[in-house]
Amino acid sequence: MDLGQVGTLEELRAAVEGFHGCALREGAQRTVFSDGNPAAEIMLIGEAPGAEEDRQGKPFVGRSGQLLDKMLLAIGLDRKSVYITNTIFWRPPDNRTPTPAETLSCRPFLLRHIALVKPKIIVLVGGTAVKSVLQTTDGIGKYRKRWMGFEVPGLAEPVAMMATFHPAYLLRNPPAKTDAWEDLKMLKKKAVELGVMEEEMVQ
Ligand code: URA
Numbered sequence: 001m002d003l004g005q006v007g008t009l010e011e012l013r014a015a016v017e018g019f020h021g022c023a024l025r026e027g028a029q030r031t032v033f034s035d036g037n038p039a040a041e042i043m044l045i046g047e048a049p050g051a052e053e054d055r056q057g058k059p060f061v062g063r064s065g066q067l068l069d070k071m072l073l074a075i076g077l078d079r080k081s082v083y084i085t086n087t088i089f090w091r092p093p094d095n096r097t098p099t100p101a102e103t104l105s106c107r108p109f110l111l112r113h114i115a116l117v118k119p120k121i122i123v124l125v126g127g128t129a130v131k132s133v134l135q136t137t138d139g140i141g142k143y144r145k146r147w148m149g150f151e152v153p154g155l156a157e158p159v160a161m162m163a164t165f166h167p168a169y170l171l172r173n174p175p176a177k178t179d180a181w182e183d184l185k186m187l188k189k190k191a192v193e194l195g196v197m198e199e200e201m202v203q
Pocket residue numbers: 046047048049050053058059060061062064065086
């Protein structure tokens with residue numbers, strides 16, 4: 001299928017529902033496509049659905065999602081002001097990390113997803129999103145604390161992209177929340193610069 005012909009998010013969702021090139025779907029209950037506001041200018045890309053996401057069919061609704069919501073709220077964002085998806089649409093067994101082959105199989109959908117949402121800012125949430133989107137084997141440390149320009153087929157301009165820690169990592173390593181807060185401030189600053197958010201409370 002030529003995903004370049006897919007012109008709406010509903011068509012893309014249908015294309016994902018009809019895709020059998022990723023074996024993970026056979027073990028999952030639901031296809032987890034997205035949550036948030038499709039008109040938002042900030043797009044978050046996480047790793048993969050977990051148990052709660054698989055039950056509800058929405059990304060980031062379990063424990064990690066609750067922390068993600070708190071992180072967003074700390075800079076004045078919520079699910080009405082961001083759009084959220086994952087590198088992969090189905091829960092891996094036992095919540096294992098998706099393999100590079102699994103994320104690669106879904107990557108064309110992810111790229112089309114970005115082209116259809118046309119965000120001004122993309123936030124890669126965690127190392128798996130970094131590896132899948134940037135097609136690298138390097139860890140997240142190499143990509144944090146800086147803005148990248150990400151070129152997407154179908155978009156005229158590169159999209160401003162940054163990486164931050166996955167909330168599941170922050171739940172396991174609370175001291176890293178200090179670094180995550182720096183990332184959030186960096187996100188807010190750029191969002192204000194690009195006119196995506198209004199200036200107010202950045203501390
Ligand atoms: N972790 C993710 O990366 N994505 C989800 O949707 C839930 C947990």
